Amino acid sequence: MQLTLWTYEGPPHVGAMRVATAMTDVHYVLHAPQGDTYADLLFTMIERLPRRPPVTYTTFQARDLGGDTAELFKDAARQAMARFNPAAMLVGSSCTAELIQDDPGGLAQALQLTIPVVALELPSYQRKENWGASETFYQLCRHLMHKPAADKPAKVRPTCNILGPSALGFRHRDDVKEITQLLNQLGVDVAVVAPLSASVADVQKLAEADFNVVLYPEIGMAAAQWLQRQFDQPYTKTVPLGSHATRDFIAEVCTLTGLPQPAQDPSNAHAHWYAKSVDSTYLTGKRVYIFGDATHVVAAARIASQEMGFEVVGLGTYSREFAREVRDCAKRYGVEALITDDYLEVETQINALQPELILGTQMERHIAKRQGIPCAVISAPVHVQDFPARYAPQMGFEGANVLFDTWVHPLMMGLEEHLIGMFREDFEFHAGAAPSHLGSTRPAAENVAPVRTEPAAATPAPTAVAQAPVSTAAPTLSTDGIQAKGLTSDGVKAVAAPAQAASNQATWSPEAEKELGKIPFFVRGKARRNTERFAQDLGVATITVETLYDAKAHYSR
Amino acid sequence: MPIRAETSGCTDVVPLVERGQREVFCGLTGIIWLHRKIQDAFFLVVGSRTCAHLIQSAAGVMIFAEPRFGTAIIDERDLAGLADVHEELDRVVGQLLARRPDIRLLFLVGSCPSEVIKLDLSRAAERQNQIHHPAVRVLNYSGSGIETTFTQGEDACLAAMVPGLPTSAETAPALMVVGTLADVVEDQMRSLFDRMGLQVSFFPPRNSQAMPVVGPNTRYLLAQPFLADTARALQSRGAQHLPAPFPLGVEGTTAWLQAAATEFGVAPEVFEQATAAPRQRAEKALAVQRQMLQGQRIFFFPDSQLEIPLARFVHRELGMDLVEVGTPYLHRQHMAAELALMPAGTRISEGQDVDLQLDRCIADAPDLVVCGLGLANPLEAQGITTKWAIELVFTPIQGYEQAADLAGLFSRPLKRRLKLAA
Numbered sequence: 021m022q023l024t025l026w027t028y029e030g031p032p033h034v035g036a037m038r039v040a041t042a043m044t045d046v047h048y049v050l051h052a053p054q055g056d057t058y059a060d061l062l063f064t065m066i067e068r069l070p071r072r073p074p075v076t077y078t079t080f081q082a083r084d085l086g087g088d089t090a091e092l093f094k095d096a097a098r099q100a101m102a103r104f105n106p107a108a109m110l111v112g113s114s115c116t117a118e119l120i121q122d123d124p125g126g127l128a129q130a131l132q133l134t135i136p137v138v139a140l141e142l143p144s145y146q147r148k149e150n151w152g153a154s155e156t157f158y159q160l161c162r163h164l165m166h167k168p169a170a171d172k173p174a175k176v177r178p179t180c181n182i183l184g185p186s187a188l189g190f191r192h193r194d195d196v197k198e199i200t201q202l203l204n205q206l207g208v209d210v211a212v213v214a215p216l217s218a219s220v221a222d223v224q225k226l227a228e229a230d231f232n233v234v235l236y237p238e239i240g241m242a243a244a245q246w247l248q249r250q251f252d253q254p255y256t257k258t259v260p261l262g263s264h265a266t267r268d269f270i271a272e273v274c275t276l277t278g279l280p281q282p283a284q285d286p287s288n289a290h291a292h293w294y295a296k297s298v299d300s301t302y303l304t305g306k307r308v309y310i311f312g313d314a315t316h317v318v319a320a321a322r323i324a325s326q327e328m329g330f331e332v333v334g335l336g337t338y339s340r341e342f343a344r345e346v347r348d349c350a351k352r353y354g355v356e357a358l359i360t361d362d363y364l365e366v367e368t369q370i371n372a373l374q375p376e377l378i379l380g381t382q383m384e385r386h387i388a389k390r391q392g393i394p395c396a397v398i399s400a401p402v403h404v405q406d407f408p409a410r411y412a413p414q415m416g417f418e419g420a421n422v423l424f425d426t427w428v429h430p431l432m433m434g435l436e437e438h439l440i441g442m443f444r445e446d447f448e449f450h451a452g453a454a455p456s457h458l459g460s461t462r463p464a465a466e467n468v469a470p471v472r473t474e475p476a477a478a479t480p481a482p483t484a485v486a487q488a489p490v491s492t493a494a495p496t497l498s499t500d501g502i503q504a505k506g507l508t509s510d511g512v513k514a515v516a517a518p519a520q521a522a523s524n525q526a527t528w529s530p531e532a533e534k535e536l537g538k539i540p541f542f543v544r545g546k547a548r549r550n551t552e553r554f555a556q557d558l559g560v561a562t563i564t565v566e567t568l569y570d571a572k573a574h575y576s577r
Numbered sequence: 578m579p580i581r582a583e584t585s586g587c588t589d590v591v592p593l594v595e596r597g598q599r600e601v602f603c604g605l606t607g608i609i610w611l612h613r614k615i616q617d618a619f620f621l622v623v624g625s626r627t628c629a630h631l632i633q634s635a636a637g638v639m640i641f642a643e644p645r646f647g648t649a650i651i652d653e654r655d656l657a658g659l660a661d662v663h664e665e666l667d668r669v670v671g672q673l674l675a676r677r678p679d680i681r682l683l684f685l686v687g688s689c690p691s692e693v694i695k696l697d698l699s700r701a702a703e704r705q706n707q708i709h710h711p712a713v714r715v716l717n718y719s720g721s722g723i724e725t726t727f728t729q730g731e732d733a734c735l736a737a738m739v740p741g742l743p744t745s746a747e748t749a750p751a752l753m754v755v756g757t758l759a760d761v762v763e764d765q766m767r768s769l770f771d772r773m774g775l776q777v778s779f780f781p782p783r784n785s786q787a788m789p790v791v792g793p794n795t796r797y798l799l800a801q802p803f804l805a806d807t808a809r810a811l812q813s814r815g816a817q818h819l820p821a822p823f824p825l826g827v828e829g830t831t832a833w834l835q836a837a838a839t840e841f842g843v844a845p846e847v848f849e850q851a852t853a854a855p856r857q858r859a860e861k862a863l864a865v866q867r868q869m870l871q872g873q874r875i876f877f878f879p880d881s882q883l884e885i886p887l888a889r890f891v892h893r894e895l896g897m898d899l900v901e902v903g904t905p906y907l908h909r910q911h912m913a914a915e916l917a918l919m920p921a922g923t924r925i926s927e928g929q930d931v932d933l934q935l936d937r938c939i940a941d942a943p944d945l946v947v948c949g950l951g952l953a954n955p956l957e958a959q960g961i962t963t964k965w966a967i968e969l970v971f972t973p974i975q976g977y978e979q980a981a982d983l984a985g986l987f988s989r990p991l992k993r994r995l996k997l998a999a
Contacts, residue, residue, distance in 0.1 A: 021655055021665035023672055025647040030630040053689040055603025055722025058631045060951030070958030079599045082723040103932060115625035116689035144625060145653040
C-alpha cells in the first residue's frame with residue numbers, strides 16, 4: 021500500500037483510452053464500475069475534444085455483482101458494435117474489473133464480431149498510464165498489421181511512419197506537424213502517423229514505410245522495436261527536442277535514407293542566435309532543476325546545459341520504464357537522478373537544491389509557485405493551459421524557438437520582479453512613493469533618502485548585475501545601519517536580531533563606509549555582508565577600503 | 578413573484594427507469610467538498626490508482642493546496658496476500674498522521690477495489706481507533722462507484738458520523754439542518770433562524786470537535802436532497818424529519834424555512850419580519866434573470882439528485898420549460914414536497930443509459946442542457962448549449978441571497994451563446 025496525495029500518471033486503462041481516442045475508427049469497451057467514466061473529462065476538458073472519447077463502459081454497480089457481469093460486458097460490446105460501427109475494437113478491464121475476473125477477451129470472442137478485437141491485459145496494480153498506452157499501441161500493431169507485399173512499388177521518395185503521438189499528449193498535435201514539415205523538407209514522405217489520427221487501415225499499412233520515427237518512446241518504442249524485429253524496419257533513436265537534437269535527428273534520418281544532409285539550419289531557427297545574443301549572457305550558469313517524463317527530461321537537460329548555458333543541478337523522472345536512460349543522463353551532469361512518482365520527494369529535493377529555474381510538470385509548477393522559484397512546463401501531466409490554441413510545438417527548430425521563449429520568460433519575469441523588489445527600498449521607489457513622473461505629492465521629509473539603503477529582501481541578486489558572488493544566506497545588517505535608517509519594516513526586523521547577536525563584528529572605517537556607498541544599492545547588502553564575513557574570518561577589527569576590495573577579490577575567485 | 582400556477586403536481590409520476598452506461602462520478606468525489614467543510618478531518622481513500630487519479634482530476638487545482646485527502650493505493654502485494662492489508666494500513670495511517678498532526682477525524686473511505694476484495698474497513702477503522710485514540714477518531718464509509726453515485730458519497734459519510742453524535746439530554750424540540758452548505762449560506766440560514774428566535778445546529782459541523790447533539794427532541798431539515806441513509810440513521814437516533822422542499826430559489830427557501838417555523842410555532846408576523854427583506858431582494862434579482870430564461874427549454878442529465886429541486890426552481894421561478902429531468906436516484910419520500918410542485922406530465926428519468934439519453938436529448942433539441950463535463954463539450958460542438966452540472970454542487974446556491982446567482986448559472990451559457998453569435 022502506498023500513500024498517495026497526487027499521481028503523475030493515471031492507471032493503465034487511461035493510457036489505452038489515449039490510444040483509442042487518438043485513432044479514428046477504434047472503439048474501446050471497458051469493463052469498469054460506475055464512476056470510471058470520469059476519465060472522459062480529461063479528453064473533453066483538458067484537451068477540449070469536441071467529441072466523446074470512443075469508449076463504452078459497462079459501469080457495473082454493486083447489484084450487478086451478484087448477477088452476471090460477464091453478460092453485462094457482452095451486452096455493452098454488442099451495443100457498442102451496433103452503435104459505433106468501429107473498424108476494430110479494444111476490450112479490457114479497469115482495476116476493479118480485473119479483480120472480478122471476467123475475461124473481456126474471451127467474452128468478446130464469443131460474440132463473433134466481424135471486426136478485429138484486441139484484448140488488452142493491463143495490470144492496474146503494477147503498471148501505469150504510459151505503459152498502458154505503449155502496450156495498447158503495441159497490441160494494436162501486432163493484431164492489425166499486414167505483411168507488406170513482397171514486391172513493393174518503387175517509390176520516388178523514401179517514406180517513414182511517425183510513432184507515438186496520442187491523445188492527451190503534451191504538444192503532440194504540433195510536434196507532429198513540425199516534424200512532418202521537417203521530414204518533407206529533407207525529402208521524406210510521412211506515410212502514417214500513429215496512433216494520433218490513424219485509422220485501422222493506416223495501422224495495417226505500417227510495414228510499408230522504409231523506417232519509423234519514434235517521437236515519444238514512452239508510447240511508441242515497444243511498437244517500433246517489434247516492427248524492427250518483424251519487418252526489419254529501422255527506427256530513429258534521437259528525439260528532435262532542441263536545436264542540437266534536431267540536427268542529430270536530421271543526420272540520423274539522412275543516414276537511414278541516404279539523403280543529403282542540409283548545409284545549414286532553416287531560416288526560422290532563431291533559438292540558437294537568441295541564446296548567443298548578449299541579452300542572454302545573464303542566463304549563464306543559472307541553476308536549473310528538471311523533472312518530468314523521461315524523454316522530455318533527457319532532452320531538456322541537454323538543451324539547458326548545451327543550448328542555454330544553464331547548470332543542471334538536479335533531474336528526475338516518474339517514468340520508471342526509462343529509469344536507466346535518465347540515470348545515464350544524470351551522470352553526464354554529475355548529478356544523481358531522482359526516480360520517483362512521489363511529488364513530495366521532488367519537493368524535498370527542490371527545497372534542498374534551491375534552483376533558480378524549475379522545468380517540470382504542472383506539479384512542479386505548483387511547487388515552484390509555493391517556493392517562489394521561476395518555472396516552465398516541459399512535460400505531461402499538464403493542465404488545460406498547456407493544450408494551447410496557438411501553434412506551440414516542442415520539437416524541431418520551431419520547437420526550439422518555443423522552448424527558448426517558454427524557459428526564459430519566467431526568468432525575465434523573475435529578474436524584473438527582483439529588480440522591482442529592490443527598487444522598492446530605494447528613496448524614489450519605496451512602496452509609499454508616488455510615481456516619479458507624477459511628481460511628489462508627499463511631504464519632503466518623508467522623501468529624504470536613507471543614507472545607506474539596502475535591500476531587505478533575502479533573495480540573491482541576479483548574477484548579471486552582481487558585483488559580489490551570490491549567496492543564499494540572508495543579508496546581515498549592522499546594528500548602526502538599522503538605527504541610521506530607523507526602519508521598522510518586517511524585513512529589517514527579521515534580520516536585526518542575528519545582526520545584533522554578532523557582537524564580535526568588525527567596525528567600518530568612515531572611508532570604507534563611503535566607498536561601500538558607491539556600490540549600486542542592489543548589491544550593497546551583499547558586499548557589506550561578504551566584507552564583514554571576510555573581516556571576521558581574518559580577525560580584522562576595522563574594515564578599511566583595502567579590506568573591502570580584498571574581500572571582493574576573495575569572493576570573486 | 579410570478580410563480581407558475583398550472584402545476585397539478587408530479588406526485589404519482591412513473592419515472593422512465595433505464596439501465597445501461599452511466600456517465601456519472603462515484604461517491605469518492607464528495608470528498609472534495611466535505612474536506613473543505615470539516616476542517617480537521619482527513620479522507621483517506623483505500624483504493625487503486627484510478628481512485629487517486631479520479632479525485633485529482635475532479636479536484637483540479639485544489640489538489641495543490643496540501644489538501645486533506647489522499648489515497649492508500651492497493652498494490653499487487655496487497656492483492657496477493659503477501660502483505661497483511663491491516664498492517665499496511667497501520668503503516669500508511671501512521672505515516673499520514675505523523676505528517677498531519679492537526680487531524681482529529683480520519684475517514685477510511687471504501688472504493689470499488691476495496692469492496693470487491695472485501696477489505697473490511699469497519700474493522701480497520703476500529704483497529705485504527707484503538708491505535709490512535711484519543712487524539713484521532715477514525716470512521717469509515719464507502720464512496721465506491723458500485724455503491725454510490727456522486728453526492729451519495731456525502732450521504733454515506735454523514736451517515737457514518739451519526740452513531741457517534743452526542744446524545745441530547747434535552748426534551749424541548751431542537752432544530753438541526755442536515756447536509757453540507759457553504760459556510761456563507763450556513764451563516765445566512767443561522768441568522769434567519771435567529772431572527773425567528775430559533776436555535777439551530779448544522780450537520781456536518783465545521784469542526785469534528787463540535788458535533789451537534791441528537792435525540793428524540795431533534796427535528797431536522799434536509800438542506801440537500803441526497804441524504805437518504807443519513808436521514809435513516811438520524812431517525813434511528815429518534816430524530817424527526819421535517820418534510821419540506823429544498824432551499825433552492827425564493828419559493829423553496831421560504832417553504833423550507835416555513836417547515837421549521839411551523840414545527841416550532843413561530844408566529845406568522847415573526848416569520849414575515851424575518852424573511853420579508855431578503856425574500857423581496859431575491860425576487861427582485863430573480864426578475865432580471867427571468868427575462869433571459871423564460872420559455873427556454875431545459876434538459877437535465879442525472880448527476881447529483883439536485884436535478885428535481887433545480888427543475889422545480891427553474892420552472893416555477895424562472896419560467897423555463899422542462900424537457901427531461903434525469904436523476905441518478907429518486908427518493909420519493911424526500912422528494913415528495915418537490916414532486917408536488919412539479920408540473921404534471923414532466924418526463925422524469927431515473928438511472929441512465931447515456932447513449933439512449935443522448936439520442937433523446939438531441940432529438941428534443943433543448944435550449945439548455947445540464948450535464949457532466951464528459952458530455953458538455955461534445956454537445957456544445959453539436960450546437961447545443963450546456964451548463965456543466967458539477968458547478969451546481971460546488972457553488973453556494975441555497976437560500977435567498979444565492980437565488981439570483983443560481984439563476985445566473987443557467988443564464989450565463991445562453992447569454993454567451995448570444996454574444997458569440999452576434
